[in-house]
Amino acid sequence: MADSDISMLMADMTARARAAATRLAAMTSDQKSGALIAAADAIRAASDTIIAANALDMEAGAASGLSGAMLDRLRLDAGRVAAMAAGVEAVARLDDPVGDTISRSERANGLVLARVRVPIGVIGIIYESRPNVTADAGALCAMAGNAAILRGGSEAIRSNRAIHAALAAGLEAGGMPADAVQLVPVTDRAAVGAMLTAEGAIDMVVPRGGKGLVARVQAEARVPVLAHLDGLCHTYIDRAADPEMARALAVNAKMRRTGICGSTETLLIDRGFADPAPVLAALADAGCELRGDADVQAIEPRALPAADADWDTEYLDAILSVKLVDGVDVAMAHIARHGSHHTDAIITDDADTAERFLNGVDSAIVMWNASTQFADGGEFGLGAEIGISTGRLHARGPVALEGLTTYKWVVRGTGQARP
Numbered sequence: 382m383a384d385s386d387i388s389m390l391m392a393d394m395t396a397r398a399r400a401a402a403t404r405l406a407a408m409t410s411d412q413k414s415g416a417l418i419a420a421a422d423a424i425r426a427a428s429d430t431i432i433a434a435n436a437l438d439m440e441a442g443a444a445s446g447l448s449g450a451m452l453d454r455l456r457l458d459a460g461r462v463a464a465m466a467a468g469v470e471a472v473a474r475l476d477d478p479v480g481d482t483i484s485r486s487e488r489a490n491g492l493v494l495a496r497v498r499v500p501i502g503v504i505g506i507i508y509e510s511r512p513n514v515t516a517d518a519g520a521l522c523a524m525a526g527n528a529a530i531l532r533g534g535s536e537a538i539r540s541n542r543a544i545h546a547a548l549a550a551g552l553e554a555g556g557m558p559a560d561a562v563q564l565v566p567v568t569d570r571a572a573v574g575a576m577l578t579a580e581g582a583i584d585m586v587v588p589r590g591g592k593g594l595v596a597r598v599q600a601e602a603r604v605p606v607l608a609h610l611d612g613l614c615h616t617y618i619d620r621a622a623d624p625e626m627a628r629a630l631a632v633n634a635k636m637r638r639t640g641i642c643g644s645t646e647t648l649l650i651d652r653g654f655a656d657p658a659p660v661l662a663a664l665a666d667a668g669c670e671l672r673g674d675a676d677v678q679a680i681e682p683r684a685l686p687a688a689d690a691d692w693d694t695e696y697l698d699a700i701l702s703v704k705l706v707d708g709v710d711v712a713m714a715h716i717a718r719h720g721s722h723h724t725d726a727i728i729t730d731d732a733d734t735a736e737r738f739l740n741g742v743d744s745a746i747v748m749w750n751a752s753t754q755f756a757d758g759g760e761f762g763l764g765a766e767i768g769i770s771t772g773r774l775h776a777r778g779p780v781a782l783e784g785l786t787t788y789k790w791v792v793r794g795t796g797q798a799r800p
């Protein structure tokens with residue numbers, strides 16, 4: 382599509398989204414829930430169509446050489462479509478934050494001040510080729526009273542179109558504006574540029590992806606951004622770690638699902654930790670390629686030499702860089718230099734060291750004696766997630782309904798004039 386046509390398409394979509402957002406903001410919680418339940422039914426009813434569209438994406442993905450992990454992320458079957466519909470229903474059952482009073486105070490002059498949650502407005506989401514995000518993100522935005530413009534990964538375009546068609550039809554049948562959730566129907570990356578620069582037309586953009594997307598966002602974004610970027614996550618095994626816990630968590634943090642953003646990419650091991658060999662052996666036995674320096678190779682002979690670039694690499698695969706460090710402060714300095722502010726964990730039985738790490742590491746999620754793979758809205762009890770916010774504003778970590786709202790001050794007086 383020509384860039385001028387993309388501009389016109391995006392201008393039309395954003396105008397329709399704004400109109401929908403105005404109507405959504407006035408809907409009650411029950412009305413929004415009802416529409417989402419209708420959307421879940423519509424997704425279930427369209428299961429065969431969605432799976433057929435996905436088969437075409439899978440065929441094209443395999444032909445273009447997508448990795449096994451990428452194909453697994455793209456793949457839908459009856460179970461996954463059913464899970465997607467159930468996810469939309471789960472969002473419908475969440476408590477609606479819109480209208481909640483965050484704080485209330487009364488001034489000496491009698492003015493009563495309240496901060497009340499409101500929708501953000503029009504939210505643009507750019508995400509990877511994972512089709513279930515179309516349903517999750519659309520449902521979360523709508524339940525929080527926002528209109529969504531979704532731009533999924535190009536490899537998933539046919540699946541996304543099919544899911545979106547069902548979702549939008551279901552929402553409309555359930556009484557929500559059809560434009561509450563729109564999908565960018567083309568794969569041209571110019572649409573991403575148009576979203577990033579749509580000041581006034583889009584209120585917030587969520588970029589969910591890796592380095593290529595980061596670079597573009599940094600260069601072009603003029604719309605407020607809630608970054609959901611790469612997960613270069615660390616697990617640090619402290620000298621006071623329980624050896625069995627260290628082994629089990631290191632394997633889980635890397636190998637449970639290697640392709641997700643919460644997977645550990647670098648293992649830091651305190652030189653004072655007595656038992657590193659079983660940890661590294663367990664990882665290698667589980668099929669993980671280890672990369673480390675000579676010290677690491679001396680402990681685990683299957684480890685390959687690490688290059689400088691390894692400390693800055695998000696593998697999203699069964700590969701782990703491993704470094705020996707002199708204590709928690711050096712570990713924290715390494716994370717500050719090489720991490721991506723996503724999720725970092727310490728394994729230790731020493732509560733003081735743990736607190737030092739939890740306070741000192743500046744990431745959206747910091748963990749003590751837990752696997753970084755728990756970085757997930759569902760696992761945090763939020764029902765679903767847009768993703769993991771790695772930015773600093775205004776929500777960090779798993780973003781769900783509350784992260785998709787802002788607030789306004791409501792001031793109630795009895796005729797006060799300012800002296």
Ligand SMILES: NC(=O)C1=CN([C@@H]2O[C@H](COP(=O)(O)OP(=O)(O)OC[C@H]3O[C@@H](n4cnc5c(N)ncnc54)[C@H](OP(=O)(O)O)[C@@H]3O)[C@@H](O)[C@H]2O)C=CC1
Nearest residue numbers: 508533534535573590591593594609610611612642768769
């Ligand atoms: N923090 C979080 O919540 C999450 C983070 N991630 C991160 O995403 C990455 C993995 O996904 P991956 O498939 O590599 O994601 P990509 O960054 O390649 O793709 C994500 C989206 O961004 C688009 N995109 C990428 N580069 C550009 C560009 N230069 N201009 C315009 N659009 C662009 C893609 O479009 P196109 O299809 O055209 O390439 C796609 O829609 C990992 O780094 C992972 O950590 C993943 C999920 C959640």
Ligand SMILES: N[C@@H](CCC(=O)OP(=O)(O)O)C(=O)O
Nearest residue numbers: 454509511640641642756757
């Ligand atoms: N937070 C989700 C994973 C999100 C994610 O990383 O997605 P992807 O990069 O598409 O595999 C989970 O833990 O299942």
